[in-house]
Amino acid sequence: MTDWLDARMEDRRPGLLGWLRVALRGTALALVIYGGLVLLLLVRLVERPLCGAHRPVTPWITQGACRAALLILGLRFRVHGRPMQEPGAVVANHGSWLDIFTLNACQRVYFVSKSEVSAWPGIGWLARATGTLFINRRGREAKAQQRLFEERLAEGHRILFFPEGTSTDATRILPFKSTLFAAFFAPGQPRGLAIQPVTVIYRAPEGEDPRFYGWWGDMDFAPHLLKLLAAPRQGSVEVRFNQPLPVEAFADRKALAQACETMVRAGFY
Secondary structure (H helix, E strand, O other): OOHHHHOOOOOOOOOHHHHHHHHHHHHHHHHHHHHHHHHHHHHHHHHHHHHOOOOOOHHHHHHHHHHHHHHHHOOEEEEEOOOOOOOEEEEEOOOOOOHHHHHHHOOOOEEEEEHHHHHOOOHHHHHHHOOOEEEOOOHHHHHHHHHHHHHHHHOOOOEEEOOOOOOOOOOOOOOOOOHHHHHHHOOOOOOOOEEEEEEEEEEOOOOOOOOOOOOOOOOOHHHHHHHHHHOOOOOEEEEEEOOOEEHHHOOOHHHHHHHHHHHHHHHHO
């Protein structure tokens, strides 16, 4: 069951042309990401005092930067279905750190991430600036984390989380954990909340390992990014927006989590 966690892909050092691609793509990617971050922070200086926790403008900047990032990487991007308009949340399978760019590129959402990410150099700054909600999955803090979740929902934020609890090798979907779904059944939540299951499918470049885009186990971020920047060919990513599920239609968090998992799996295989 866990053999895939220990399986590793072969690390290949880039050749001369590979390093050239790393330099060109890496420079362009840094300019887009950190240029977008500076713009976002400047706009937030006005947005925060006028709108408080609501962010009517800055999510558009995040979406534009993520679309540009996929274009720079050369990763072909296709979307089926439409993001929901109802208040609530989005759940998706989690195959790679690329999910952040992929899912931000096609909708405006606030991610839920494990607390350690907030301390990661570069990535942590980006996550905090874009309104990411950081949670600690340790059992003794579950109630506090649930309250944070509930507060963001009450503020009208459409949040996105990965119920698998970890990323995979991008060729499988793990069982969904139901813990975070409990927030949608808390007293005082507004009526009409919905959950939209989303399926993300990565297709490796021709001739490459099907796990090419996967990021799992104890893999380091830098070598994985280097591999993608150096690649002479890129594959594609497909995002399928499934039918939103009204929270009121389910008896409890476990039933809702199972229904979401079923829909995500149906779009994956």
